[in-house]
């Protein structure tokens with residue numbers, strides 16, 4: 001660890017257990033110095049409170065690996081164009097961040113910490129601004145009209161929208177979505193299809209307890225509604241050069257990006273065997289099984305293994321998908337893609353480690369509950 005990242009981690013550890021208070025102070029300072037910034041955030045700040053600070057702190061802590069995170073930060077900068085972020089906003093955030101840290105570290109704050117946070121923040125801000133500049137030819141976000149909406153289970157919906165301008169993304173990536181039912185709350189979802197020439201995109205969404213956006217997308221959204229979609233992010237994409245067989249592991253609506261990659265493979269694959277493991281709580285939640293089984297009939301290289309974790313006797317594999325994939329191994333010579341809740345991803349990574357799958361062959365994009 002170089003000294004910059006050591007100083008950042010050491011100083012963050014001093015306030016980590018009071019991060020709620022650090023966040024409140026940070027937002028208060030930010031809105032005080034630039035009241036117009038308040039308009040960029042949702043009405044109910046409690047939902048948002050942890051997000052921006054979390055993102056900054058975890059980004060800053062990656063400064064010791066600029067190659068790996070450079071692209072991530074640039075895409076974050078592109079994504080932030082949806083907020084109409086201006087260069088002076090980065091200054092305001094920097095001021096508020098340092099003030100919050102200084103206040104909560106108290107006497108333990110030192111000039112070395114101050115310099116480390118300034119340098120770390122400047123590096124991420126510069127990478128994000130570069131990303132935003134490179135994307136200047138695209139709109140800050142895309143308008144899309146909902147053209148179809150279907151409830152597939154108690155709380156899962158599949159809907160299709162049509163973007164007014166072309167939106168380029170790679171199968172496996174995600175983009176943030178905003179609906180007028182929950183203004184200024186952006187949540188990430190993955191297109192569930194390869195890019196189409198007609199500009200339509202499918203999304204799979206489950207309404208989860210506190211997820212206001214996901215609930216609105218499942219329960220209120222209807223054809224004719226408009227959505228905003230921000231720039232694509234994420235690195236869970238296919239490598240066309242690879243000749244290795246593939247294992248896809250999907251938990252719940254984490255199936256969406258995997259289905260998009262499967263569609264891309266359907267266009268060119270001849271000789272890579274593909275095993276698709278799909279986990280759901282019960283039979284009702286296997287909301288796309290018929291389409292997947294039809295694809296397996298059509299493509300001899302595809303095998304679909306569905307499993308239910310909470311539906312004893314449903315007639316197929318039982319248990320968490322992370323365990324089911326382990327029962328079918330070894331997978332040490334495969335490219336593996338994992339998509340689902342953060343806990344599902346973690347459990348699957350443990351199984352894959354036990355099966356000695358090299359981590360360099362595993363791709364995942366973990367993002368929080370939606």
Ligand SMILES: NC(=O)C1=CN([C@@H]2O[C@H](COP(=O)(O)OP(=O)(O)OC[C@H]3O[C@@H](n4cnc5c(N)ncnc54)[C@H](O)[C@@H]3O)[C@@H](O)[C@H]2O)C=CC1
Pocket residue numbers: 188189190191204205206250251252253254255256257279280281282285308309310319320321322339340341342343344347348367368369370
């Ligand atoms: N909608 C989208 O476009 C995308 C969604 N996701 C994520 O996928 C997740 C989908 O959630 P739900 O549909 O509610 O899934 P869920 O909670 O119903 O879980 C589905 C299956 O995943 C496995 N699983 C869940 N928790 C596990 C654990 N702790 N250990 C091992 N296996 C576990 C089990 O096999 C379970 O049956 C969300 O967290 C979402 O953020 C990820 C990528 C894209």
